Amino acid sequence: MNPRGTRVLRLDALARVEGEAALHLRVQDGSVTETRLRIYEPPRFFEALLTGRSHTEPPDITSRICGICPVAYQMSACQAIENACGVTVDGSLADLRRLLYCGEWIESHALHIYLLHAPDFLGRADVVELARDQRAAVERGLRIKQTGNAILEQLGGRPVHPVNVRIGGFYRTPAPDELQSLTEQLRHAREDALETVRWVAAFDFPDARCEHALFALRDPGRYAIDSGTPTVIDPAPGEIPLPGLEFPLSEFEEHVREEQVPHSTALTAALDGRRFLTGPLARYAISGRWLHPVAADAARDAGLGDPGVGAVCDNPFRSIVVRAVEVVQAVEEALRIIDGYAPPPRPAVEVPPSESVGVGATEAPRGLLYHRYALAEDGTLTGARIIPPTAQNQTAIEEDVRRAVQSRLDRDGSDAEDEELTHLCERAIRNHDPCISCAAHFLDMTVERT
Amino acid sequence: MSGRVVVIGVGNPLRGDDGIGPAVVEALRGLVPDGTVLAVSDGEPARLLGLWQGADTVVVVEALRTRPARPGELHTLTAAEAAGHLRGAASTHAFGLGECLALAKALDRLPQQLVVHAVEVTDMELGARLSEAVRCALPELTDRVATSVRQAYERKRGP
Numbered sequence: 060m061n062p063r064g065t066r067v068l069r070l071d072a073l074a075r076v077e078g079e080a081a082l083h084l085r086v087q088d089g090s091v092t093e094t095r096l097r098i099y100e101p102p103r104f105f106e107a108l109l110t111g112r113s114h115t116e117p118p119d120i121t122s123r124i125c126g127i128c129p130v131a132y133q134m135s136a137c138q139a140i141e142n143a144c145g146v147t148v149d150g151s152l153a154d155l156r157r158l159l160y161c162g163e164w165i166e167s168h169a170l171h172i173y174l175l176h177a178p179d180f181l182g183r184a185d186v187v188e189l190a191r192d193q194r195a196a197v198e199r200g201l202r203i204k205q206t207g208n209a210i211l212e213q214l215g216g217r218p219v220h221p222v223n224v225r226i227g228g229f230y231r232t233p234a235p236d237e238l239q240s241l242t243e244q245l246r247h248a249r250e251d252a253l254e255t256v257r258w259v260a261a262f263d264f265p266d267a268r269c270e271h272a273l274f275a276l277r278d279p280g281r282y283a284i285d286s287g288t289p290t291v292i293d294p295a296p297g298e299i300p301l302p303g304l305e306f307p308l309s310e311f312e313e314h315v316r317e318e319q320v321p322h323s324t325a326l327t328a329a330l331d332g333r334r335f336l337t338g339p340l341a342r343y344a345i346s347g348r349w350l351h352p353v354a355a356d357a358a359r360d361a362g363l364g365d366p367g368v369g370a371v372c373d374n375p376f377r378s379i380v381v382r383a384v385e386v387v388q389a390v391e392e393a394l395r396i397i398d399g400y401a402p403p404p405r406p407a408v409e410v411p412p413s414e415s416v417g418v419g420a421t422e423a424p425r426g427l428l429y430h431r432y433a434l435a436e437d438g439t440l441t442g443a444r445i446i447p448p449t450a451q452n453q454t455a456i457e458e459d460v461r462r463a464v465q466s467r468l469d470r471d472g473s474d475a476e477d478e479e480l481t482h483l484c485e486r487a488i489r490n491h492d493p494c495i496s497c498a499a500h501f502l503d504m505t506v507e508r509t
Numbered sequence: 510m511s512g513r514v515v516v517i518g519v520g521n522p523l524r525g526d527d528g529i530g531p532a533v534v535e536a537l538r539g540l541v542p543d544g545t546v547l548a549v550s551d552g553e554p555a556r557l558l559g560l561w562q563g564a565d566t567v568v569v570v571e572a573l574r575t576r577p578a579r580p581g582e583l584h585t586l587t588a589a590e591a592a593g594h595l596r597g598a599a600s601t602h603a604f605g606l607g608e609c610l611a612l613a614k615a616l617d618r619l620p621q622q623l624v625v626h627a628v629e630v631t632d633m634e635l636g637a638r639l640s641e642a643v644r645c646a647l648p649e650l651t652d653r654v655a656t657s658v659r660q661a662y663e664r665k666r667g668p
Binding site: 123169186187191 | 521523553554555556559611636
């Protein structure tokens with residue numbers, strides 16, 4: 060193809076990306092001049108749906124935004140409402156919430172690693188092709204996922220849109236022996252998870268480096284999942300980053316702002332004016348020192364550096380390795396919680412409404428998920444704001460796509476066919492496991508040249 | 510043979526016609542024998558595989574997007590047809606039933622009997638209800654699914 064002139068790649072839908080997304084890429088005289096990821100944003104619909112409802116409803120309603128990470132939505136919603144009402148849920152109830160969240164991490168990460176992401180590294184079109192010659196690996200992925208599923212069923216009442224969660228806690232809490240029934244499955248999952256780390260660490264990774272600020276919750280003493288303080292670090296290549304800037308969650312929307320960018324009519328998020336990334340790479344950099352020893356050893360052996368001193372993984376293609384380490388972490392954490400579990404005195408604490416605004420944030424598998432609710436005196440919701448990780452990551456993903464394509468074009472782009480570039484774009488996007496929603500999604504991809 | 514019969518409605522009730530699968534499952538309550546597993550799914554393949562693990566007969570209800578569309582038109586597909594047709598543009602669940610069937614085949618996890626009842630859909634806007642065409646097709650679609658379930662139990666009893 061002639062490298063001069065303009066061509067436009069338009070991917071109407073992205074295969075193996077959860078939900079709906081489309082990418083528009085403009086290449087002009089060998090340079091990528093425009094990268095626009097269109098993300099379908101159901102949260103706006105849900106924000107409108109929530110207004111006028113009772114303060115008890117957000118966990119249930121927002122869990123329907125995403126079938127892959129309903130627990131994340133429930134947990135951020137519960138925390139925001141409880142924050143508004145001045146209630147703290149702690150002790151065994153908080154442990155059970157964290158356990159449920161571990162189940163979701165295990166399930167969601169196993170889905171992404173095995174069914175969506177691994178085929179990219181092994182030259183397979185999809186998991187079906189992968190299953191034909193690496194059946195044992197795919198079976199292992201399904202087993203791990205099933206373990207996460209079992210936690211969700213046991214605690215959440217059912218795996219999709221768990222029904223047992225309410226503000227203040229749960230409708231019903233399990234007896235210790237009910238939780239212990241999960242232990243054996245989790246021990247097997249630990250072996251499978253460690254094998255997963257070894258499997259993905261041996262993949263070939265393209266050279267790539269993302270230069271984004273990294274943003275995650277920080278919960279000193281433990282790997283942040285369901286609580287923590289928003290923290291941002293700016294890693295420099297090869298250096299251990301300085302301790303990050305922290306700010307209270309109540310100031311989230313002052314720091315993370317949706318802004319108009321010159322080349323597009325779309326709004327994109329910036330953190331104090333900068334491009335940033337949330338998700339596994341950010342969590343590993345900010346919370347790595349608090350990984351369980353088994354997970355930390357697995358990370359070191361997998362070539363991710365020493366998480367104990369704050370190592371950073373800045374190759375987005377290696378996010379699959381970080382996800383695998385996080386599966387080990389979630390399994391270890393689940394086993395720890397089950398081992399120490401004593402049933403709470405009540406399945407839920409009272410959360411009487413008050414006229415107030417509350418905020419909540421947790422680490423969804425894909426990154427930081429923020430909720431804010433305004434309540435009237437009787438608990439009626441007068442406003443809702445939901446900022447999911449994929450919306451925050453949009454600019455970083457676009458930049459990763461631009462870099463991936465540009466570096467291919469710089470390497471004698473004259474022979475780069477659209478098909479190859481399309482595949483490259485999809486890979487750069489899949490690195491960040493963008494979850495837009497478990498909505499209906501269509502698979503007709505077109506590549507258009509002009 | 511376990512004799513287990515599983516009906517799975519695939520779809521998202523918040524997205525107009527995409528909710529037809531769950532709507533059929535709702536309509537089936539009381540119409541099928543006790544012990545029939547009635548489930549809804551967002552189409553995620555690993556969960557679908559889990560749902561039909563150990564089942565003899567699986568009946569799937571799906572939304573089909575076609576071009577040109579004849580909203581409300583019903584289709585009944587075998588597993589092989591569904592794997593062929595649904596993998597790609599036809600299903601509203603791109604990474605869903607079609608992929609799941611192909612994956613199940615590769616892993617030798619196809620149930621003994623699997624049938625897909627589908628309806629052509631039109632409106633899948635977030636927050637929309639079922640379109641009139643699809644709403645009108647609901648009774649017949651439900652009937653077809655109930656018939657498949659009845660036949661499964663008859664096969665189980667033997668001739």
